[in-house]
Amino acid sequence: MAKHNVRLLTSDGGSVTFDCGEDETLVQAAARAELFVPVLCGEGQCGTCRGTCTDGTVASGAYSPAALSAEDRARGEILMCRSYPRSDLEVTVPFSQTVLSSPAVRRDAEIIANDVIAHHTRRLVLRMLPDAEDSRAAQFEPGQFMELTTPTGVTRAYSLANTPNWSGELEFLIRMQPNGAFSGWLATEALPGMVIATRGPLGGFTLHDNGLRPRWFVAGGTGLAPLLSMLRRMAEWGEPHAARLYFGVNHEDELFALDDVERLRQEMPALQVELCVWHPGAGWQGSVGTPTDALSRDLAQASSFPDLYLCGPPSLMAACEDAARRHGVPAESVMSERFQAT
Amino acid sequence: MFCYQCEQTYRSADGAGCNSTKGMCGKDAATSDLQDLLVHAVKGIAQYARHVRLAGTSDREADRFILYALFTTLTNVNFTTTRFTLMLAEAAQIRDRLKAAAGVNLSGPAAWQFAADADGLLAQAATVPVTKDKGLAGEDVVGLRTLVLYGMKGVAAYAHHARVLGYESEEVYAGIEDILDFLASDPVDADALTAQALAVGTLNLKVMELLDAANTGTFGTPVPSAVRVSPIKGKAILVSGHDLGDLQALLELTKGKGINVYTHGEMLPAHGYPKLKEYVHLAGNYGGAWQDQQKDFAEFPGPILMTSNCIIEPGPKYRNRIFTTGPVGWPGLRHLENHAFAPVVEAALALPGFKEDAPEQTITVGFGADAVLGVADTVIEAVKGGAIRHFFLIGGCDGAAPGRNYYTDFATQAPQDTVVLTLGCNKYRFNKHEFGEIGGIPRLLDIGQCNDTHSAIRIASALANAFGCGVNDLPLSLIVSWFEQKAAAVLLSLLALGIKGIRLGPTLPAFITPAVLGKLVEAFDIKPITTVDADMAAALSAA
Numbered sequence: 001m002a003k004h005n006v007r008l009l010t011s012d013g014g015s016v017t018f019d020c021g022e023d024e025t026l027v028q029a030a031a032r033a034e035l036f037v038p039v040l041c042g043e044g045q046c047g048t049c050r051g052t053c054t055d056g057t058v059a060s061g062a063y064s065p066a067a068l069s070a071e072d073r074a075r076g077e078i079l080m081c082r083s084y085p086r087s088d089l090e091v092t093v094p095f096s097q098t099v100l101s102s103p104a105v106r107r108d109a110e111i112i113a114n115d116v117i118a119h120h121t122r123r124l125v126l127r128m129l130p131d132a133e134d135s136r137a138a139q140f141e142p143g144q145f146m147e148l149t150t151p152t153g154v155t156r157a158y159s160l161a162n163t164p165n166w167s168g169e170l171e172f173l174i175r176m177q178p179n180g181a182f183s184g185w186l187a188t189e190a191l192p193g194m195v196i197a198t199r200g201p202l203g204g205f206t207l208h209d210n211g212l213r214p215r216w217f218v219a220g221g222t223g224l225a226p227l228l229s230m231l232r233r234m235a236e237w238g239e240p241h242a243a244r245l246y247f248g249v250n251h252e253d254e255l256f257a258l259d260d261v262e263r264l265r266q267e268m269p270a271l272q273v274e275l276c277v278w279h280p281g282a283g284w285q286g287s288v289g290t291p292t293d294a295l296s297r298d299l300a301q302a303s304s305f306p307d308l309y310l311c312g313p314p315s316l317m318a319a320c321e322d323a324a325r326r327h328g329v330p331a332e333s334v335m336s337e338r339f340q341a342t
Numbered sequence: 343m344f345c346y347q348c349e350q351t352y353r354s355a356d357g358a359g360c361n362s363t364k365g366m367c368g369k370d371a372a373t374s375d376l377q378d379l380l381v382h383a384v385k386g387i388a389q390y391a392r393h394v395r396l397a398g399t400s401d402r403e404a405d406r407f408i409l410y411a412l413f414t415t416l417t418n419v420n421f422t423t424t425r426f427t428l429m430l431a432e433a434a435q436i437r438d439r440l441k442a443a444a445g446v447n448l449s450g451p452a453a454w455q456f457a458a459d460a461d462g463l464l465a466q467a468a469t470v471p472v473t474k475d476k477g478l479a480g481e482d483v484v485g486l487r488t489l490v491l492y493g494m495k496g497v498a499a500y501a502h503h504a505r506v507l508g509y510e511s512e513e514v515y516a517g518i519e520d521i522l523d524f525l526a527s528d529p530v531d532a533d534a535l536t537a538q539a540l541a542v543g544t545l546n547l548k549v550m551e552l553l554d555a556a557n558t559g560t561f562g563t564p565v566p567s568a569v570r571v572s573p574i575k576g577k578a579i580l581v582s583g584h585d586l587g588d589l590q591a592l593l594e595l596t597k598g599k600g601i602n603v604y605t606h607g608e609m610l611p612a613h614g615y616p617k618l619k620e621y622v623h624l625a626g627n628y629g630g631a632w633q634d635q636q637k638d639f640a641e642f643p644g645p646i647l648m649t650s651n652c653i654i655e656p657g658p659k660y661r662n663r664i665f666t667t668g669p670v671g672w673p674g675l676r677h678l679e680n681h682a683f684a685p686v687v688e689a690a691l692a693l694p695g696f697k698e699d700a701p702e703q704t705i706t707v708g709f710g711a712d713a714v715l716g717v718a719d720t721v722i723e724a725v726k727g728g729a730i731r732h733f734f735l736i737g738g739c740d741g742a743a744p745g746r747n748y749y750t751d752f753a754t755q756a757p758q759d760t761v762v763l764t765l766g767c768n769k770y771r772f773n774k775h776e777f778g779e780i781g782g783i784p785r786l787l788d789i790g791q792c793n794d795t796h797s798a799i800r801i802a803s804a805l806a807n808a809f810g811c812g813v814n815d816l817p818l819s820l821i822v823s824w825f826e827q828k829a830a831a832v833l834l835s836l837l838a839l840g841i842k843g844i845r846l847g848p849t850l851p852a853f854i855t856p857a858v859l860g861k862l863v864e865a866f867d868i869k870p871i872t873t874v875d876a877d878m879a880a881a882l883s884a885a
Contacts, residue, residue, distance in 0.1 A: 066744075067744065133694035209673030211423040
């Protein structure tokens with residue numbers, strides 16, 4: 001299917017371009033390019049997404065004449081949520097580039113801490129350097145991730161474990177991979193004060209507002225990071241939902257952040273925590289097995305299904321999603337993020 | 343999901359109403375359904391509250407809850423299923439307390455029980471849509487029920503605004519309980535419903551008078567004031583919605599911190615109040631009406647505090663720096679209660695603010711009843727002498743629909759010997775235009791928020807007295823635009839006063855069926871807007 005080039009001319013004299021297929025609307029294509037066109041109804045009814053097509057042709061989906069009259073059309077005006085390109089396009093829009101642009105930006109951050117916290121696991125804490133506006137703001141949705149690039153040019157994506165703040169702090173829980181390029185650099189060369197290039201925030205793995213359904217979080221290893229961010233957000237904002245955290249590792253010496261989890265339990269009396277160790281040593285007193293076992297056990301007994309937030313290696317994700325399906329949890333209540341070892 | 347309470351409701355050849363997975367406003371089906379259930383629960387509370395009141399006692403907390411809960415169901419107020427679930431739990435507790443006090447078992451909404459879980463609540467909601475009984479009683483009855491209900495939502499919102507400033511009235515609470523109790527009986531008599539609709543209008547007049555007392559009692563009598571509509575250098579916070587009390591609390595908190603506070607949308611009239619003007623860091627107004635917020639808020643270099651109502655889906659550029667308070671809520675946005683606005687201040691200090699002063703541009707607000715009637719003699723002389731031929735009150739809500747440029751054209755094409763009075767946010771369609779003056783009286787007089795309807799009525803009544811005629815005989819045309827339920831309450835109040843010939847736009851409410859419209863036209867000569875030329879000519883020739 002043909003792709004066309006779309007150029008938006010913004011009210012501040014700027015221009016942005018993106019590709020748009022003939023089977024997608026300008027709003028959809030812009031979103032793919034991380035450009036936010038102001039839009040309200042998305043169905044051609046309200047008129048919010050109007051622009052003026054100054055070059056090229058569009059095909060139009062159904063819309064209300066109250067949102068775009070025949071005279072408007074004759075003047076070249078279009079509703080971007082209903083417009084499919086049939087050629088390269090130039091569209092003048094009544095808003096600035098600031099409105100349009102993605103919140104995912106490139107910022108430099110310095111290393112504050114780089115500590116081994118468990119077997120194969122480090123906690124990396126960065127602090128944003130002041131940006132052009134002299135701000136260190138670390139703003140993101142709990143559950144999102146950043147792309148981090150070392151001075152040596154190695155880029156990896158890691159989920160944020162802390163919550164949004166204005167002082168610039170970014171916390172990551174990083175699994176050390178054998179021969180891993182990023183984790184190797186962390187282990188052998190990284191020092192406090194060194195600068196890491198960041199890009200973000202990125203990702204759509206975030207908390208959903210779904211009434212007072214309980215929220216169950218299932219973490220495999222460093223999959224705990226985004227879930228910790230979500231739980232910390234719930235604690236900070238005093239969210240009332242009943243919550244459970246299943247945190248699974250292979251061996252006990254891989255457990256980490258237990259004091260953070262304990263702090264959360266004190267702030268959120270409704271939070272239940274279960275630590276699962278798959279291959280424990282003799283001294284282990286807690287649950288034996290994978291988080292999937294614990295999840296299945298509890299789903300079987302639940303009187304109504306919870307919202308599930310899953311994060312960890314692909315095999316754990318697949319097993320948990322399968323368990324959720326078998327116990328009748330609807331797909332829209334299962335949010336998962338896969339961690340790939342790289 | 344089914345909702346048709348706002349001007350922007352989905353319309354097609356098959357009919358009107360949002361009935362899929364998401365409304366035009368952005369609320370999802372679960373939110374809409376829980377709102378229907380909350381309305382049902384509130385009716386049940388009103389049934390018991392009325393019963394208990396007739397036996398001699400009243401329950402303030404229950405009445406306050408009724409106001410707040412209904413306010414959360416107005417258009418563009420609250421979109422969070424979590425909050426609705428919590429309110430439903432609270433509604434059940436309040437109803438139980440009243441029921442124990444009443445010592446009887448009432449039926450209908452009063453008998454509702456809080457379901458065990460989310461699925462249960464949604465199942466209950468499905469049994470109480472606003473279109474309930476359409477098959478039995480017909481569309482006209484359903485439409486009249488919703489006219490009464492939506493008018494009551496506006497009443498509740500205005501009463502809540504007064505309540506949070508400390509102004510309450512047992513007479514108002516009794517009136518609210520009575521009408522909600524009437525709705526709880528699932529009335530099928532069209533005449534009775536029509537009478538109740540006008541009763542809503544009459545009740546709202548009392549509420550607006552109470553709100554006027556609350557505003558002037560708390561902040562002083564508004565005076566004509568110049569307002570900067572371009573920003574100045576420095577850290578900045580933007581305050582939107584309608585709640586003046588929240589604005590004052592924020593102004594107190596930000597005193598001496600080097601932060602400028604700007605109003606947005608319907609907060610503009612704040613600049614006319616003496617007690618608010620005292621804050622030197624209340625720097626001006628920023629942006630347009632509510633429907634432009636995705637653009638205005640993205641470009642504003644500081645945090646936004648959204649009070650009371652009129653929020654739409656936040657763009658990614660500002661969703662981490664917009665805070666809600668009062669009845670407002672959006673999933674994932676930080677909600678602050680009890681004026682605990684420290685996080686807003688923290689954000690303002692961390693965000694850039696404006697880097698330099700913009701060229702100065704001002705408009706004038708604050709022409710409340712006292713200001714206008716203070717120069718009543720001059721106005722009356724001008725009318726008698728022919729210098730002022732006609733008044734247009736262009737009042738109501740703005741919105742995104744392109745057809746609303748009617749109001750821009752109407753105001754800017756109004757002849758030079760006419761005066762334009764504004765009330766509500768549709769003023770943003772033209773309030774930066776140069777209107778000039780007639781004999782020292784500005785041709786554009788902004789009376790205030792839609793909350794200030796009482797002021798407009800005082801002006802009209804005083805002029806009618808001065809000329810020894812009825813309001814309908816004044817050289818005055820009401821050009822009313824609506825969007826949501828506060829406007830519905832104001833419209834019913836104007837009808838309750840017997841005001842005729844109101845021009846209503848940009849479209850007519852979907853819940854007013856043709857038969858009901860016919861009756862309203864017959865009784866009140868309501869006219870839908872047509873073209874500016876035709877309507878202007880008709881308005882001027884009718885005088």
